[in-house]
Amino acid sequence: MAELDCVLKQHIERSENRVFLGLSKTFQNELLESIDEVCLNLIRSEVSKANFLAIEVDETTDCANLSELVLITYYELLGQINERFISFVRPKSHSADDVTAAVLCELEKMNVHETPEKLTAQCYDGAPVMSGHESGVQTRIREMYSNAHFIHCYAHQxxxxxxxxxxxxxxxxxxxxxxxxxxxxxxxxxxxxxxxxxxxxxxxxxxxxxxxxxxxxxxxxxxxxxxxxxxxxxxxxxxxxxxxxxxxxxxxxxxxxxxxxxxxxxxxxxxxxxxxxxxxxxxxxxxxxxxxxxxxxxxxxxxxxxxxxxxxxxDDHWEQVEPTENGEISENQE
Known part of the structure; x- marks a missing residue:
């Protein structure tokens, strides 16, 4: 941040003898946790006023190439659809039980369980663990949130x-x-x-x-x-x-x-x-x-x-062709 903020840069350069610089990983983590809590409080406030709510859960990898889940929520507020990142979640395993428990825990943090009828949609990929009709995550979530209809992720299709x-x-x-x-x-x-x-x-x-x-x-x-x-x-x-x-x-x-x-x-x-x-x-x-x-x-x-x-x-031999922004090929093959 000091590279972008001249005041912070001067603070770091001129405060070598002071007790607090803010460069300790402990301080940085506490600041990040505080920022995260402020953001979540804002999201909780908006969700409480929203009439409808949807969640999307997908798998991604962190910088160490370890698998984790990303949870995103969508809600209607004053006629506008808001998309908000909630958290990265690493369940105990990739079983339907553990993934469901992780998702329910995040929903409780947003106080969705207080008005369960608001949750009208849940979106996952086509993996059986997530989309299974008998014991998949979507089925288990609907046991708690009966209005949460499952929608297959269109981009994933x-x-x-x-x-x-x-x-x-x-x-x-x-x-x-x-x-x-x-x-x-x-x-x-x-x-x-x-x-x-x-x-x-x-x-x-x-x-x-x-x-x-x-x-x-x-x-x-x-x-x-x-x-x-x-x-x-x-x-x-x-x-x-x-x-x-x-x-x-x-x-x-x-x-x-x-x-x-x-x-x-x-x-x-x-x-x-x-x-x-x-x-x-x-x-x-x-x-x-x-x-x-x-x-x-x-x-x-x-x-x-x-x-x-x-x-x-x-042609027996052909060259790579570069697409334009609208998806068309920019030149014909000779």
Whole structure:
């Protein structure tokens, strides 16, 4: 904050002999907790005045790549829909019992249990633990909040559609399995991560949930852009005297992937397709989107993919094409 606030910067620079600087992790954590409490009190106040309330729960990862839940609430107040982040939650396990207990605990913190009829919707992904009709989280929440109808996350549906489309091709399944092995190989070891940071200066995204298509997109882009550097990292690990036989065998196999014609073909192919998927994904999540815009965006996406398909059918060699903001391809293939 001192980089942005000249008064705070002067305080830190000129207060070396004073007792309180505010740089202690204890002070910082207490300040953050105080800020969090102020925000939650405001949200509680607004929720108490709202007529309707909805919650959304999804899984994400922290900086240590550990899984946790993120809880978001939506409520109507004075004719406006408000979206508020509530908290990150790490349940004891990923069972329906523990996830439900964690969600109910957060709802109680917002005093929703005092007016349970306000909670009219709950939104999760399609995982059986969350959406199961007999013993899923959504069913257990409805036992406490009878008006809380379950809604499948629409953005997540797009991920599922793309995932299942490509899963029908054996070679594509092998490609993404190999791609995931590359990212996992570097993320599971601090020494390998250090080598990657030094050579590439960028990490290959990893995600515990294979259905998160945006992580696949980022992985494809990163490996495509830094393919040569990643190979060099693997060669350093293979030649390192400190590497054990298991690590060397794994690195050798991954290096083979990055030099395999089939793998490189799919890497090039998806590096061309993925930007269009990302644009469509972002467009469909706009707040002001309507049915007309949705049809327009999907049409642009279909046209872009069709042009890529045509270029593949007519040319033995093709180059990457960059999409424009509306999802169309900016130039035709020669």
């Amino acid at each position: 797009l991920n599922l559609i793309v995932e299942r489309c490509v899963a029908g091709n054996k070679q594509v399944r092998i490609f993404f399995s190999s791609l995931e092995e590359i990212s996992t190989f570097f993320s599971r070891s601090s020494s390998r991560t250090a080598i990657l940071d030094e050579a590439v200066k960028k990490r290959i995204p990893t995600c515990p949930q294979s259905i998160r298509w945006n992580f696949k997109s980022r992985s494809v882009t990163t490996v495509y852009k830094y393919q040569k550097e990643v190979v060099e990292c693997l060669e350093r690990i293979i030649d390192d005297d400190a590497s054990d036989y298991k690590t060397i065998n794994k690195a050798t196999r991954l290096k083979g992937f990055l030099q395999d014609e089939d793998f490189l073909f799919w890497l090039n192919f998806f590096n061309t397709i993925m930007p269009h998927c990302d644009i469509l994904f972002n467009q469909l999540q706009q707040r002001n989107i309507d049915a007309v815009k949705t049809v327009e965006y999907v049409s642009h996406f279909a046209d872009s993919v069709q042009q890529i398909r045509t270029s593949l059918e007519t």
